[in-house]
Amino acid sequence: MNTNKKNFLVTGGTGFIGSNICRMLLKRGHKVTIFDNNYRGNLNKIYDIKKKITFINGDIRDRKKVFSSLKKINAVIHLAYINGTKYFYTKPDLVLDVAIKGLTNILDGCIDHKIKELYLASSSEVYQEPSEIPTTENIELKIPDIFNPRYSYGGGKIITELMGINYGRKFFKKLVIFRPHNVYGPNMGNEHVIPELLNKIKKLSKRKNKLKIQGTGNETRAFIHINDFVDAFELLIKKGKHLNIYNIGTNFEIKIKELISIMTKISGKKIKIIKSNIRKGGTKRRCPDITKIKKLGFKPKINLQKGINLLKV
Numbered sequence: 001m002n003t004n005k006k007n008f009l010v011t012g013g014t015g016f017i018g019s020n021i022c023r024m025l026l027k028r029g030h031k032v033t034i035f036d037n038n039y040r041g042n043l044n045k046i047y048d049i050k051k052k053i054t055f056i057n058g059d060i061r062d063r064k065k066v067f068s069s070l071k072k073i074n075a076v077i078h079l080a081y082i083n084g085t086k087y088f089y090t091k092p093d094l095v096l097d098v099a100i101k102g103l104t105n106i107l108d109g110c111i112d113h114k115i116k117e118l119y120l121a122s123s124s125e126v127y128q129e130p131s132e133i134p135t136t137e138n139i140e141l142k143i144p145d146i147f148n149p150r151y152s153y154g155g156g157k158i159i160t161e162l163m164g165i166n167y168g169r170k171f172f173k174k175l176v177i178f179r180p181h182n183v184y185g186p187n188m189g190n191e192h193v194i195p196e197l198l199n200k201i202k203k204l205s206k207r208k209n210k211l212k213i214q215g216t217g218n219e220t221r222a223f224i225h226i227n228d229f230v231d232a233f234e235l236l237i238k239k240g241k242h243l244n245i246y247n248i249g250t251n252f253e254i255k256i257k258e259l260i261s262i263m264t265k266i267s268g269k270k271i272k273i274i275k276s277n278i279r280k281g282g283t284k285r286r287c288p289d290i291t292k293i294k295k296l297g298f299k300p301k302i303n304l305q306k307g308i309n310l311l312k313v
């Protein structure tokens with residue numbers, strides 16, 4: 001076997017990011033097994049590669065099934081997780097169950113099968129309201145209020161990192177953690193900032209032109225197109241360093257009201273923004289420092305205007 005070609009297991013592989021990573025892995029000649037229960041993922045997202053991959057329909061909390069899926073695997077990309085802000089508030093116990101049991105099954109399964117290469121998905125949510133913007137990987141991680149269910153998501157990711165680093169030191173040769181920052185693109189599902197806003201704008205008309213948003217519109221994010229995200233991720237496979245954490249995003253910080261303005265220009269609609277309170281625990285400003293991933297050669301290519309155009313509003 002060519003030593004550069006590997007057998008990857010991708011958990012959460014029928015999801016938004018996972019399906020795109022799998023496409024890239026296949027293009028590079030790797031073999032791919034997807035492990036997903038399609039809770040939010042969907043086989044339609046991988047319709048074009050379905051025949052080229054092995055699909056295991058399983059719950060990441062099912063230890064036996066996770067262990068048996070790791071036979072003959074050389075490297076694991078662990079993405080399976082409960083996403084979508086509404087679930088953080090309504091199903092925090094499920095978010096944590098999938099986060100913690102999923103993680104321990106993957107770590108123990110890799111150790112049992114002597115798999116030495118593991119990529120763990122974390123999130124920008126580990127910073128919550130960051131103390132510096134752009135935010136570097138080494139600033140403090142926070143759970144500001146243990147009683148706010150929102151932090152089930154970020155809390156699960158902090159535990160993922162803590163266990164990943166400490167198990168990684170002892171049992172792995174290459175354990176890499178990455179923190180995606182607001183990834184967007186086709187087939188991302190509706191529970192993200194960009195599709196939510198686009199769908200609301202689509203429904204507006206001349207007479208019904210009021211767009212209710214969360215917050216004042218002065219909140220910021222930095223968005224990265226999925227194609228750029230996958231380029232960055234490929235660099236982690238080629239050059240990412242053991243026990244390192246990488247932000248993946250862009251440093252183009254934009255106010256939500258400016259984002260809306262890009263969308264309305266494309267759609268040609270005139271709208272009126274109605275402000276509302278930001279949900280408790282929601283982040284006001286978010287923008288990663290991407291110096292570290294840039295040092296591996298990362299250059300984002302798709303600016304936001306172009307990326308939104310590509311979504312075919």
Ligand SMILES: NC(=O)c1ccc[n+]([C@@H]2O[C@H](COP(=O)([O-])OP(=O)(O)OC[C@H]3O[C@@H](n4cnc5c(N)ncnc54)[C@H](O)[C@@H]3O)[C@@H](O)[C@H]2O)c1
Binds near residue numbers: 059078082
């Ligand atoms: N999209 C982003 O902007 C973003 C930002 C920060 C972090 N992340 C992280 O990146 C990873 C991928 O995110 P995504 O945007 O593709 O989300 P997604 O919801 O599209 O993908 C997650 C996948 O996990 C699967 N899953 C959920 N529960 C499962 C279970 N019990 N067993 C097996 N599979 C299960 C879902 O079916 C889904 O296919 C996640 O870990 C997420 O937390 C994403």
